Amino acid sequence: MGTVVEQGSGVLNGRANLDVFSETLQALADKDKSVVVVTSDSRGSGKLTPFGQKFPRQIVEIGIAEQNLVGVAAGLASTGKKVFAVSPACFLTARALEQIKNDVAYSDNPVKLIGISAGVSYGALGTTHHSLHDLAVLRAINNIIIVAPADNYETEQAIRRAAELPHPVYLRFGKKAMPHLTAASPDDFEFGKARIIREGDDLTFVATGETVHPALAAAEKLAGQNIQAGVVSMHTIKPLDRDLLSSLGRAGRPVVTVEEHMINGGLGEACASFMFQQGFRNAFRIVGIPDEYTVTGSQAEIFSHYGISKDGLSEVALNLLNKRL
Template sequence: MSIVALKNSSVNKIANRQVISDTLLELGRKDRDIIVLTSDSRGSASMVKFGEELPEQIVEVGIAEQNIVGMASGLAHSGKKPYIASPACFLSMRSIEQIKVDVAYSNTNVKLIGISGGVSYGALGMSHHSLQDLAVTRAIPGLDVMMPADRHEAKKMIEALSDYDKPVYVRIGRNPVQDSYTSSDYNFQIGKAVTMKEGKDLTIIAIGETVRLALDSAETLQHKGINCRVINMHTIKPLDEEAIIRAAQETGRIITMEEHSIYGGLGSAVVEVVSQHQPVPVKILGIPDEPAIAGKTAEVFEHYGLSVKNVTELAIQMVNN
């Protein structure tokens, strides 16, 4: 499937967290079993309106991430459909044992939404960055892991999860991100990557906020005579291995991009597939094995080479070698 991406000409001012809240409110009005749980994060998760309109369907637990996971699991066992909205850095680290045992091992229908993920908290530094969460969560049996590219995909993802009776970890950022899709009018499928642009010379596989960077890089490369495929791997588990193998076979080179450590995330997942089925050169772009610098997301991305300029130069080097 190929999606025509929106040109980078207008600035989106709607954050994914707002879209998720609005979507859950729409769903919650129709389904009283939907319960939102927050950990002193109602404002951060943009869940204020949800709480005002559906006060009996929201639970404020306070700063107690381990408790919130246990409570959500209990609600799920009682037939409810709980969605946890809590900062990704704390949800994926402090409560990882509860996620492993109470949610995944017990196969409870809990949706874990890690808000303000990656380097969204910027200047607060390593304690508030979540750059290991994909590695940790995707290694837990029975837990699916996803990250939307933009507001359109965030809406499609939450709608899909409303009928998905499995534990899931979803990570989103804090601030609005540039659109990668023209609208929400496309066929979103959990576990099925989206080919945003076709190409034969090289493939960029991206996730989350880096999808827009991948598209912009591909457009720049097009002007330089390099035809670049762009794949949005919105679901890192279950992983669309078929799309990865096909990209390796048809383009011969792969670059991965992610707002995550270079260890254990999307890049690692792609290499695991490629090395076993279709070995080709792969370059992993992400955050190196160090505490990420403090700064705005764009500044952090630029510092670590998650930029159109760096990706373009790397792609040209790979194609010419």
């Protein structure tokens, strides 16, 4: 079962997860010279300029060559280095997919793949720059943990744990400031163990990454209508928290999954596949980006268009509770 944390509105009073990633990485490198960053012309966008200035011998600039990025990262990891390979998620998981599959996962080189500007963070740059496939393609590859932190706390804990893990990890980060969802202690974070952000007996939102906050906002709107919606941060997409999903299945309440990803092959299909194969028949909806090229706009505008918002998610929940399609 996931860890229960304090309820609250999750006000956007935190920093961008990438800022926390950069600071945590510097703290690790300050104590461990085996920590190395490999980047593909992403020092600025990856918030790595301070790292490079402080640790010039622990950063490798590959240039815009993602396949080389992953190959070099795998080689360094095979020598005992704690390697963080940083690149825009859309390019890292598409251009270098073969290298991730063979050089990292198949060879069990403990590279930490950091997908920055994930989901629709690039906004109006459009489909070529959106990473709405990354969860799906990496879920299909054996031996890689997939993580999408929902706040600064999850980000710091994920980076610290990933650095010590002797296996591949993929972490995806967006650009915007994130909410503080909890003041929990570090012992409350674990890969494969979801966090219960809000309890609720009527239905449950299971969200990941930057969609956890709109799910929480929807739950609080529903509370004004005497509907108690639970909110779960499923920060680890692979492996899933099967114990938590089983508990939701046994409770029988409706489940709405929410993700900044194509509805094909992501969090929703992963949860549905597990629950339905276990014999659970909860009312179930997947909210994400439909099987189409996205509209043009900012991340907030794209979220709103596809219903990844307080109003859109509360409407989905009400329709599900009322058994309307």
